[in-house]
Amino acid sequence: MNRVDLSIFIPDSLTAETGDLKIKTYKVGLIGRAAAIFGVNRIVIYHDDADGEAGFIRDILNYMDTPQYLRRKVFPIMKELKHVGILPPLRTPHHPTGKPVAGEYRQGLTVKRVKKGTLVDIGADKLALCREKLTVNRVMSFRVIRLGKEILIEPDEPEDRYWGYEVLSTEQGLSKSLKTVDADVVVATSRYASPITSILDEVKSKVEGARRVAILFGGPYKGLPEIDADVWVNTIPGQRTETVRTEEAVLATLSVFNMLTQIDEK
Amino acid sequence: MNRVDLSIFIPDSLTAETGDLKIKTYKVGLIGRAAAIFGVNRIVIYHDDADGEAGFIRDILNYMDTPQYLRRKVFPIMKELKHVGILPPLRTPHHPTGKPVAGEYRQGLTVKRVKKGTLVDIGADKLALCREKLTVNRVMSFRVIRLGKEILIEPDEPEDRYWGYEVLSTEQGLSKSLKTVDADVVVATSRYASPITSILDEVKSKVEGARRVAILFGGPYKGLPEIDADVWVNTIPGQRTETVRTEEAVLATLSVFNMLTQIDEK
Numbered sequence: 001m002n003r004v005d006l007s008i009f010i011p012d013s014l015t016a017e018t019g020d021l022k023i024k025t026y027k028v029g030l031i032g033r034a035a036a037i038f039g040v041n042r043i044v045i046y047h048d049d050a051d052g053e054a055g056f057i058r059d060i061l062n063y064m065d066t067p068q069y070l071r072r073k074v075f076p077i078m079k080e081l082k083h084v085g086i087l088p089p090l091r092t093p094h095h096p097t098g099k100p101v102a103g104e105y106r107q108g109l110t111v112k113r114v115k116k117g118t119l120v121d122i123g124a125d126k127l128a129l130c131r132e133k134l135t136v137n138r139v140m141s142f143r144v145i146r147l148g149k150e151i152l153i154e155p156d157e158p159e160d161r162y163w164g165y166e167v168l169s170t171e172q173g174l175s176k177s178l179k180t181v182d183a184d185v186v187v188a189t190s191r192y193a194s195p196i197t198s199i200l201d202e203v204k205s206k207v208e209g210a211r212r213v214a215i216l217f218g219g220p221y222k223g224l225p226e227i228d229a230d231v232w233v234n235t236i237p238g239q240r241t242e243t244v245r246t247e248e249a250v251l252a253t254l255s256v257f258n259m260l261t262q263i264d265e266k
Numbered sequence: 267m268n269r270v271d272l273s274i275f276i277p278d279s280l281t282a283e284t285g286d287l288k289i290k291t292y293k294v295g296l297i298g299r300a301a302a303i304f305g306v307n308r309i310v311i312y313h314d315d316a317d318g319e320a321g322f323i324r325d326i327l328n329y330m331d332t333p334q335y336l337r338r339k340v341f342p343i344m345k346e347l348k349h350v351g352i353l354p355p356l357r358t359p360h361h362p363t364g365k366p367v368a369g370e371y372r373q374g375l376t377v378k379r380v381k382k383g384t385l386v387d388i389g390a391d392k393l394a395l396c397r398e399k400l401t402v403n404r405v406m407s408f409r410v411i412r413l414g415k416e417i418l419i420e421p422d423e424p425e426d427r428y429w430g431y432e433v434l435s436t437e438q439g440l441s442k443s444l445k446t447v448d449a450d451v452v453v454a455t456s457r458y459a460s461p462i463t464s465i466l467d468e469v470k471s472k473v474e475g476a477r478r479v480a481i482l483f484g485g486p487y488k489g490l491p492e493i494d495a496d497v498w499v500n501t502i503p504g505q506r507t508e509t510v511r512t513e514e515a516v517l518a519t520l521s522v523f524n525m526l527t528q529i530d531e532k
Contacts, residue, residue: 039506086289091508162506197528240305240428242357252521262463
């Protein structure tokens with residue numbers, strides 16, 4: 001799924017099964033990790049539960065997608081972020097662990113406008129200068145042009161590697177949320193749908209021809225609502241447990257799709 | 267993977283990444299859930315780390331595999347089981363939630379030997395009688411023969427449904443541990459192996475012909491040690507993160523194998 005723009009849709013009831021904030025945090029962490037492992041470009045949180053925790057899920061996912069060196073500056077101390085220490089790091093290319101290197105792409109936080117442009121925190125020992133007038137207090141991507149007395153950077157994003165996911169919390173039901181993403185193929189997952197094994201070629205050809213794919217997941221208590229999808233599929237045929245949790249379904253399904261879309265790319 | 271006997275091998279370093287007992291518990295829980303979802307018959311814990319926590323991992327996995335109505339009796343209060351409350355239930359056929367029904371299969375704890383046989387706790391309002399002399403304090407499977415003034419049961423296990431996993435902690439390295447399972451096909455997983463997409467037919471035909479399959483997983487810090495395997499495979503081709511954790515690899519890999527082995531069973 002290298003060239004495809006991939007969105008996954010998860011319900012705001014994701015965290016409803018447990019009252020334990022640490023476990024809620026870890027559960028959202030599993031979604032963030034699955035998204036990163038399989039190169040998901042967008043996580044859309046739709047509303048399906050009166051007690052849904054969309055804001056919490058969004059904050060945890062954004063926290064994970066933010067490089068370590070910016071987290072404290074971007075995320076104020078919040079009670080609901082109390083347990084972020086247990087979140088596994090993504091360890092993706094957009095989270096470098098060393099000092100900046102010339103030519104490298106790097107995320108930065110725009111800190112202050114100055115005469116020459118904008119000062120940006122890219123996790124170096126001093127602020128870097130971008131010669132453009134940028135809105136402050138935003139996380140953006142840059143390329144390091146020159147290191148020296150002054151660190152010179154310019155806005156840029158690499159196209160040849162995974163650069164993290166964006167998070168959208170729509171506060172809308174699934175069908176309205178789906179409109180925020182202009183997907184040409186919508187895949188709905190359900191244990192009551194045809195097993196992937198029986199419609200493999202159909203799923204494969206639909207996804208291969210697509211530019212933007214959306215994969216929809218239901219909540220832990222109820223599956224997906226009725227929705228217009230290009231294909232309904234059960235990605236876990238023959239499941240031995242009565243239910244499969246959203247975070248389990250996301251990892252299992254992305255694993256299958258990752259394989260499916262690479263089979264002919266040998 | 268319905269007819270195949272499936273074992274997974276996980277390292278005792280599984281829980282080493284975190285010092286938080288609640289997260290350790292949940293992490294092992296993910297392995298138990300993945301095993302149940304995909305019908306794994308055996309989880310073998312091998313030794314790969316001086317600080318490995320094989321005993322803890324074994325206890326949590328066994329706890330999960332024990333039906334709710336027996337847990338308190340089988341597992342004494344132990345400090346390391348403090349957080350079992352956050353474990354998701356398996357919700358498999360061998361964990362019935364209702365009262366016993368005639369004809370039903372049910373796990374029971376042998377409690378006491380009596381003249382007529384053995385009294386067994388099967389989660390009914392009274393102990394059931396099995397007319398055989400059984401070792402006490404064991405969890406076994408039974409079939410309910412008759413309900414009435416007396417509940418009559420006999421040792422039996424169904425063959426047509428998933429009946430949970432057994433847990434083996436070998437306290438040995440991987441290669442010795444492998445001998446405890448008489449697998450005819452051994453699959454070793456590694457990110458440095460051939461992508462599953464490029465050796466799909468080979469993997470598929472090997473697994474399909476097998477009676478007993480073992481899938482081996484490495485630890486969070488290092489992958490698998492050198493080992494004689496029938497096939498080495500990367501089940502997460504093109505991973506975008508630098509590492510994939512054991513619990514993530516288990517779920518992703520079982521998902522791929524579940525699909526693979528069912529493709530021709532339409």
